[in-house]
Amino acid sequence: MVAFGKKLKELQIQEWQGYYINYKLMKKKVKQYVRQIEVSPQDRDFVLMDFSRILDKQIEKIVLFLLEQQGQLASRLAYLGEQHNGLIQQSDVMKIPELQESYRNVGQDMLRLLFFLELNAIGLRKILKKFDKRFGYKFTNYYVKTRANHPYSQLRQVFKHVGISAVVGTLSRNLADLHDHQETFISIYDQPAVPLQDPIIESVKAAVDRLTNSTDFLQYLGKHALILQEELPTPSEEHAVDDRYHFMSLLLNLANTFLYMVNSYIIVPTADSYSLSLGAAATVCGVVIGSMAIAQVFSSVYFSAWSNKSYMKPLVFSSVVLLVGNTLYALAYDLNSIYVLLIGRLFCGLGSARAVNRRYISDCVPLKMRMKASAGFVTASALGMACGPALSCLLQSNFKIFMITFNEDTLPGWVMALAWLIYLLWLWISFKEPSQDKEVNIGQQKTNSGVNVGVVQNDVIQPLLASVKEKQEEEDDDENEDEEIDISRENSMEIQEPVTSIVTAYKLLTPSVKVQLLIYFMLKYAMEVLLAESSVVTAHYFIWSTSNVAIFLAFLGLTVLPVNILVGSYLSNMFEERQVLLASEVMVCMGIALSFQLIIPYSVPQYVCSALITFVSAEVLEGNFWLLSFSKYKSELS
Incomplete structure (x- = not known):
């Protein structure tokens, strides 16, 4: 592996080399600014202004070249369009393949332009990140926000790529039109079947999707679910993922997620009455509900390791364990044993396969569908x-029935046991185990300039931009890059050494990560207290029936999806993750404080408001916690 500056230069198209962002110059400028600030701190404003000016000039150079190349592509498409119209009017079918090839050549040149734009976008992001890191100043937020919202901003051209979308639309429409006419005038026995969507269009669209830098609802949900896509996946990896993808298997993973969440919350309204019927205190319901979450800590470890070798086997094992756990939970009533009840819930927690569900989406779903599948994961959880x-x-x-009791306490266990039995049969019949072999032999093709920009697949150049590790991208600050690479290799070897104990793992955590884990523990603690004690509190103060508690908890669960939509579509675009995180923490504290009986008599509106504020704020906090933790984790590695 080489430093990012060298990697960027290697991937550049030679004849366009003068139009790329001058990453080496920008890196030197950052070093000069650091020395300048150390000598004269009052020059800080000048540094920010000068760096903004240099960045603007670099982006202007990129955008003007981009517009020039788009104009050339548009002229070629206009010329081909005239040939296209004449060919259709004359019904000259023999020239259709030649015209299709001409359109594909335009598509290949469009791919080169997309690679050019993608490299520049990454270079721009890296230099902004480097500046923030060296100065401890959030210059990136200021620069992007001021440029992205200005009507004459050239930065918008880098990320919006409206002209590119127009070219893709013209290519797609004309190739489909030629396909239709070819099928009309040529017998299907004379022409091999070809897909309606030309492969070059799929390649261009995939490149555009990778280039798109937006924070829409699907991306927010995907990150909320901890299903994160690689920034620049190689085509060999994506081709392997396509081969492993199976829609029914994805559906089974989402169904597993849904059923597990139903299993977690179906007993909440009746856990207190069940505990009382077995001779325990009503407050034992907190232990009954929480035992499932405790066992889930251990299940996530072995299921994560198991998914390295198989996906179906851990799902089958999970279903069997959950079937047994729910059966024990239901039988505890007739056995009159609180211990059987707790063991049943522990079994349910040990059957949590959410780690496998996430892993399947991350590893086996194609990139173009991954965010939708991630959103489906969160949606399934919320619905459950x-x-x-x-x-x-x-x-x-x-x-x-046969001396076995079926009532409001035991029926949740029996219903879930039946649900997992049906799921197990569906899983056994329909799940397709993906291949674990990810190596794909793909030939490489170079452009006329001798720069490797793609791989040949189905006679079409596919993107070839290998993802560059954040750690080695940032380590090129050192003067001696050869020494730096050796150091990074040593560090990589140290990182890859297996952790042998919890104590060792704890020592590897930085203080900021420890604080974030504490925050996550506290928010989950608040959530579990709210849900576990809901039936006890409402029965004691308001004499709510089981139905009332169930309806109230269902209402809380239904708030998850609209809240995620609000945060993912609006708040995350208006505020930084840290700002939303801090506001959420304050709101959780307010919700908890509101739940206490202080001066006025405890009332239903007070309880409902406190529970709603706590639950919704904790959901927002959890989503933004993972966004912040992931970005912090990457920066810690670098």
Whole structure:
């Protein structure tokens, strides 16, 4: 591996070399600024102004060249369009393949232009990050916000790429039109079947998707679910993922997520009455509910390791364990044993396969579908959270079959046991185990300039931009790059050494990561207290029935999705993650404080408001916590 500056130079198209961002110059400027500030701190404003001016000039150079190349592509498309119209009017079918090839050549040149733009966008982001890191100043936020919202901003051209979208649309429409006419005049027996969507269009669209730098709802949900896509995946990796993808298997993973969340929350409204019926205190329901979460800590470890070798086996094991756990939970009533009840819930926690569900989406779903699948994961979790208590509300029966009791306490266990049995059969019949072999032999092709910009797949050049590790991108600050690479290799070897104990793992955590983990523990603690004690508190103060508690908890669960939409679509674009994080922490504290009975009599509106504020704020806090933690983790590595 080489430093980012060298890697950037290697990937550049030679005849366009003068139009790329001058990363080496910008890096030297940052070093000069650091020395200048150390000598004269009052020059800080000058440094910010001068660096902004240099960046503006670099971006202007990129954008003007981009517009020039887009104009050339547009002229070629206009010329081909005239040939296209004449060919269609004359019904000259023999020239259709030649015209299709001409359109594909335009698409290949468009790919080169996208590679050019992508490298510049990455170089710009890296130099901004380097500046922030060396100065301890959030210059990036100021620069991007001021340039992105200005009507004459050239930075917008780098990220919006409207002209590129227009070219893609013209290519796609004309190639589809030629395909239709070719199928009309040529027998299907004379022409091999070809896909309606030309491969070159798929390649260009994939490159555009990677280039798009937006924070829309799907990306927010994907990061919320901790399913994060690589910044620049290589085509060999993406081709391997396409081969491993199976829609029904993805659906089974999402169904597993949904059922597990239903399983977690279906017992919440009745856990206190179940504990009382077994001779325990009503407050033991907190232990009953929390035991599942405790066991989940251990299950996430072995399921994560197991998914390195298989996806189906851990899902089958999970279903069997959950089937047993729910059966034990239901039988505890007739056995009159609180211990059987707790063991059943522990089994349910040990059957948590959410780590496998996330891993499948991350490893086996194609990049173009990954954010949608990630959003589906979060949606399935939210729906399960809402459906669990709602389903419990419907299970208000009391009868016996062969001396086995079915009532509002045991029915949640029996219903979930049946659900996992049906799921297990569906899994056994429909799941397709993806191949674990990710190596794909793909030939490489060089452009006329001798620069490797793609790989040949189905006679079309595919993107070839290998992702560059953040650590080695930042370490090129050292004067001696050869020495720096040796150091980075040594550090990489140290990082790759396995952790042998929890104590060792704890020592590897930085203070900031420890604080973030403490915050996460506290927010989950607040959530579990709120949910676990909801039935006890409402029965004691308001004499709520099981149905009332179930409806209230279902309402809380239904707030998850709209809150994520609000944060992902609006708040995350208006404020920094840290600002949203701090506001969420304050709101959680307010919700907890509001839950205490102080002077006035404790009322239903007070309890509902406090629970709603705590629950919603904790959900927002959790989502932004993972966004912030991931970005902090990457910066710690670098």
